[in-house]
Amino acid sequence: MSDVVDESQARYLAHQARKKETLIEIMRQRHSDRMYDARPVQEDLRGQVREAIGLCPSSCDRRGVSTVEVDSRDELALLSGLLVGGVGWIHRAPWVLLLMAREETYKAPGEVEFMPFLDAGAVIQQVMLRATDLGLATTYVNPNIRQFNRDHFRRIFGEGIFCGAIAIGHPVPGSPDQQHHQEKRAAAAHDRTRKARAATTRPGRPNDRPQATHLRGRRLALRARVARGRVPGESGMG
């Protein structure tokens, strides 16, 4: 009996470990991407993103933030002019979610100043991770709209406390943002490997030598640059 329990417990733990790995892997993949394929985001994918929004935590479970979905060419073009953080590119996203908080939800003194944005933050992160998991590209755009454009924005997209927008679309392989992200990931992976090696290497062991040699090399190079007068230092200019 206890063998059975142990075995199922081991399977349970392995399952939990796999789930953890899935989430961290999605977090590693997520990045802002401002270039999108012309294809629309299909309805079944939209449904899965909406489901993720429904699972979001919210302050006092009030669900004060809702989304206005934008996918018409004219309205996307308008957003590209109105949203300061999306100027010149957001119209390329086939689906944009505007995050709107209802002012009347936030009744405690002063909370309307900050709570809508905290609620929106939970939605933003959840949407970006779920969309990444579905193979979609996203970018969050902050709610900055120039003063003289704000009434126009409200007339078209509705009243409420605007908490920013999430642009969503199918990715374009090799886009500049994707390349940048891959470079960042490669550097992070390299750093993790280096730290893991350092953690398993005790001082004075042969494996330390490459690092020591590396530092000696940098010291010599620095001395040569100081001697050539290109770095203020021992010359007294620093």
Ligand SMILES: Cc1cc2nc3c(=O)[nH]c(=O)nc-3n(C[C@H](O)[C@H](O)[C@H](O)COP(=O)(O)O)c2cc1C
């Ligand atoms: C609060 C916040 C506001 C942001 N506003 C904009 C924005 O207006 N426009 C934009 O293109 N990106 C915006 N971003 C995306 C950031 O530029 C991006 O997350 C950051 O450069 C890190 O890159 P990554 O998302 O690829 O990891 C914003 C991100 C956050 C968290």
